[in-house]
Amino acid sequence: MADENEDNKEYRWETGYEKTWEALEEDEDGLLESSIADIIEKSKRKRHADKIGVRLGMMRHMNVIVDCSEAMQDQDLKPTRHMCTLKLFEGFIEEFFEQNPISQLGIIVTRNKRAERLTDLSGNYRRHLEALQTQCSDPNYCIGEPSLQNSLELAYSTMRMLPTHTSREVLVIMGSLTVCDPGDINVIIQQLASAGIRCSVIGLAAEVCVYKLLARLTRGSYSVVLDDRHFRDLLSAQVEPIPMPESGDASLVKMGFPHHLSHGGKEAPFTTCMCHLEDGSSNNSTTNSNSNSNSNNTSSKLNKLGYFCPQCRSKYCELPVECRTCGLTLATSLHLARSLHHLAPVKPFDPLDVKTNLTSLPRKLCYACQKTFNEEKNVYRCGSCHCVYCLECDLFIHDILHSCPGCTIRPTPTPAITPTHHNHTNGGGPGVGDYSKKLKV
Incomplete structure (x- = not known):
């Protein structure tokens, strides 16, 4: 909503002069990769901090709209935008069902001014991967212009009748700067916003006004990729469950x-x-099929x-x-x-500056990987067990492991300055007593 108020005040070219390049600093080799990495890492840590104390939707229904227009053949992402998107999207599908095992996902492709449903909403990730590999892997598959309106209408038709206790989301991966729509796109955007369907957009080229409007009115997110690594991080951000609206009532699901x-x-x-069962009926109705494939399918x-x-x-x-x-x-x-770790996520660790706090640390090594802190700019300390971790281990704990190794081993927290002691026990642990309290909150 802050963007809406800002846009209503004045035009972009009438706003104050901003020195955006001052946020980028060159390293010793004259490259900007370190500054870009710092920006990405800060956004990750901010995302972890925003998850605390938020009611999340555990059962998710997501339709992913993939741009397969001629613009996806550009080579700013290697080897092409299309091939890079397919490779990262396949990893996103596996990670999505790994973190959201009771959710469903569907794929919609837009090309040649049309929208085509590649796969229906399903919890079978192998079906989505097979559809991408068999139908979208051809480089000549990307033709024409995309149609955002047709894609959103197709997604809306399948999600408007879904139950309200599930989160309904649309993720748009768009590489084209233009769209070819048959009517007024504002109509379908208002319908999505009224139905409570959240739409997020990942742009591969530049910021587009209609994509930003779609994300803002539906309370989604809109980002433009910097490189393939940033693209992967933006997709990983969509894996985590979104906050449920405050108006939604809690309900039991059979x-x-x-x-x-x-x-x-x-x-x-x-x-x-x-x-x-449906695959068998569809294969019987099709002609010119291979006998070997028929025997394998049977x-x-x-x-x-x-x-x-x-x-x-x-x-x-x-x-x-x-x-x-x-x-x-x-x-x-x-x-x-x-799906349980979404209910009790690991709290964000406290950042410590290495130059000012290195002498006061009981250990000069990362508690997880045993790497020295001499080359680190910041280290991160757990507020419960006071174990200190490097940046890579901090992100690994919050993104993948979902549990602090120090809290898992130690039954009671240790002081921040005293040397560390490993007290192994056969049961209990810090998570047993605190876990019931977190669920009650």
């Missing part, structure tokens, strides 16, 4: 925990799961193993999934446990 059906000692018959559909819905006995080959027969969400306890 879930089923399927099991392998017993046949009383008899050999289980070969059956087709509900996941590949062997993958007919099998003895599978997960059976406890409510309607429908068979599925992978979890989590939403039952197509009764609509029950099927998952395992492991999927719920993997």
Whole structure:
């Protein structure tokens, strides 16, 4: 909303003169990579600080709109924008389902002034990866101009009827500076905002007014990539669950925990799961198909193993999934446990300047990787166990590990200046007593 108030005051060329280049400093070799890395790291730490005390949406439905227009063939991202986007997007899909195992994702591509649905909303990440590799890997796939309006309307048609206890999101990866739409795009933007569908945009070229307007009205985020590493960080930021609106009511979600059906000692018959039932019908209707591929598809559909819905006995080959027969969400306890770290995230560590605090530190080494602090500019100390970590380990703990190694080992916090002592215990730990308190809050 601050951007809206600022835009209403005056035009950009009428604002005050800003020396934006002063934020960039050259290193000893005359390069700007260190300054860009500092900007990215500061944004990461700010993102971790904003997660504390925020109600998050654990069940997510996200449609990703990928630009496959002619502009994606530019080579400012190596080897091309299209190939770089596919490579990073594949990693994003795997990380998304790793951090959000009970969520669903769909892919929409826009090219040649149209919007095409590549995959439906599904929790099967292999289906998304196969669709990208088989249909979008061709360099000649990118043609024409994108249509943002058609893409948003296609995403809106599939997400407007979803339940309100799930977060509904749209992520737009756009490389073109222009769009070709059949009507007024402000209409669909207002519909998305009214429905509470959050839209975030990642631009590959430059800032565009309509992309910024879309993100602002739908309470999303809008960023322009600096390089491929920054592109990866922006995608990783979309992996974390978004805050739920304050107006949303807490509701209980009925879930089923399927099991392998017993046949009383008899050999289980070969059956087709509900996941590949539509694939079999579509393959039978298509022509000019390869006989080898048909035999492989048949062997993958007919099998003895599978997960059976406890409510309607429908068979599925992978979890989590939403039952197509009764609509029950099927998952395992492991999927719920993997989503648990979002409820109690690791608190941001306190930054310490190495030059002023190096002598007072009990250890001159990182507690995790044992790297010396002589080459570090800042180090970070846990507020509970007072263990000191380097920057790489700090980001690794908050992004991937989701638990402090010092707090896991030590039953009680140690003073910040006294030497460290390893007290190993068989149970308890700092997370047991504090964990129930965090959940009550």
